[in-house]
Amino acid sequence: MSRLHVTYSISAAAADVARRAEALAVEQSIEMPLDAVGERRIRDEIVGRVESIEPDGENRFRVVLGLATETTGGEVAQLISMIFGNCSLQDDVRLEDVAFPPELIAEFGGPRGGIAGLRALLGVVDRPLTSTALKPQGSSVETLATLCRTFALAEIDVIKDDHGIADQVAAPFAERAAACRRAVREAAEITGREVLYAPSLVGPPRALHERARIACGLGIKIVLVAPMVLGAATFHELVDSYPDLLFLAHPAFGGATRISPVWLFGRFFRLLGADAVIYPNYGGRFTYSPQVCRDIADAARGSWDALRPAFPVPAGGMTVDRVAEMTEFYGREVMLLIGGGLLSAGNALLERSREFVAKVAQR
């Protein structure tokens, strides 16, 4: 019988942890007193099972539960409910990792393009990718498109909307996407090389589908989405629905979850189909350690069954000065994202963007 193996970190006294783990196994499966379960099949096959308990520091344990794959119904939303629905409400539990059975890995499918797909689209084989963001929100379509053109002239590989840009009055989605797409094409006539513009998709499901269709109609090849803002199941439905799009995942609303960021951003976003995964880099405005950042990167791009690797995209307060350090740290399979660190150049934006591209090209 197929089970997911879910690893939790539990804070408990040694004398209590076995009972706590059993209670968690019930909470995350049938959620009712075991002795009130009449059917043998349910006790044997549906009730969560404690697979192992290992000490992990003082009054802390790594507990692996076996949760029946059947309980997920093969759906992302229900999967979330089963692995961390109710116990998100219990402060002593943290989700660390999930080992998925092959049928769920095949069902969710991972990136359609991933690192190879993005490299193929861009024609870049032997260096890290570069990326930047169109900001600030509140700018007009014309301003954003002009900015996009400048970045495209500098040949930054992926130019994304800031995740704060949605469908506001200042720059409505359809108009903005068309103008920025045009800007990238016009720049390509000058440089001879077409880079990618990634509009930000955010909204309720129907609007997301409408905007994704608009993007496809414009020949756009990649979009920015924040899976935790949209709901992971909504994100996965988009991946499933638009085979011509690649997906750049943003970590917004994904920080305060008591879920390991290595698992959430590196593994789960990849499993659901993210081709590239943005996360807060060490040494910027966020607090992840270098080790956590390396682990996220390796989870996103490392070997995992038949799933394609996804690009790690460290970001958040990055500057051109740190390019050498970043490529040294992450190696070649990385997309470096510098947003504000380019924009602060003011009138020298094109030059600083070119400097960014040149520094990455040297690696």
Add this chain to the structure above:
Amino acid sequence: MSRLHVTYSISAAAADVARRAEALAVEQSIEMPLDAVGERRIRDEIVGRVESIEPDGENRFRVVLGLATETTGGEVAQLISMIFGNCSLQDDVRLEDVAFPPELIAEFGGPRGGIAGLRALLGVVDRPLTSTALKPQGSSVETLATLCRTFALAEIDVIKDDHGIADQVAAPFAERAAACRRAVREAAEITGREVLYAPSLVGPPRALHERARIACGLGIKIVLVAPMVLGAATFHELVDSYPDLLFLAHPAFGGATRISPVWLFGRFFRLLGADAVIYPNYGGRFTYSPQVCRDIADAARGSWDALRPAFPVPAGGMTVDRVAEMTEFYGREVMLLIGGGLLSAGNALLERSREFVAKVAQR
């Protein structure tokens, strides 16, 4: 110019808090260096503003930011990104409360039926409501329908699927919803009073819409949803799309958010249209204090602009023995949810369910 006033709790030294608050205001709006913003309108109208900073314990402050309503684009997903997208990734920040401008309150709209709507459907005016759950997942359609019939014979007001029940092989949605709806009708022929069956809606957006249409076609009047599992914007789209359905909101995946549960379950779920809001009661398997539970209840049902009040639904390890205590504590405008505490009666299920109903009727 319209702004949301968002209250955060920030952990910082007194000497640093002003700078920290300014950085947060930038993070949650334009997310780029202020001095690189050329347009005056953006500096004046789009950049977040620190409205106040008040001490709140040692090295802790309540900071109110004014965030431009324009930046939300009037959409739920983007609203989430603006109030807690990036700063969810910064450990020193907790979201406490949001004061919405009238246009967003009108746009999101709150419960369509709420307390009055549910009471009208049930024909119950002068007592708390009763509720229970069909469990365990893994049971067949027949087993769940039989259970549903028993609860309906006891005249429990709202009989919901366990939130662990989705569209799994053991009891697929369409078949289960039809059978449980039938069970409720058959019981009504005996008791003379029809109660409500609330199937669990969980899945990707297209499946949710398909299942909501099936529910409407069966004459079902209320559904169970977990807004944080589905994504709040997906939840709100459902509310918007099905005027004939009421919505019972489940807190799954909503615990580990560094968002005040009073705001999230009591206010935000209500704002988005929940007619009744389930939350972990004190003294059960979860750790909220009586004060937090009372505050959630009062946020859900208290006065708030023109929004209809929603039923608070305390749950989680409740028993029939606690009915008097609960109605004493919460008063009349409450729905009491007992799941496992009924099911543990085994063969005496009908009797214990009747006891539950009788105890509530006495209040």
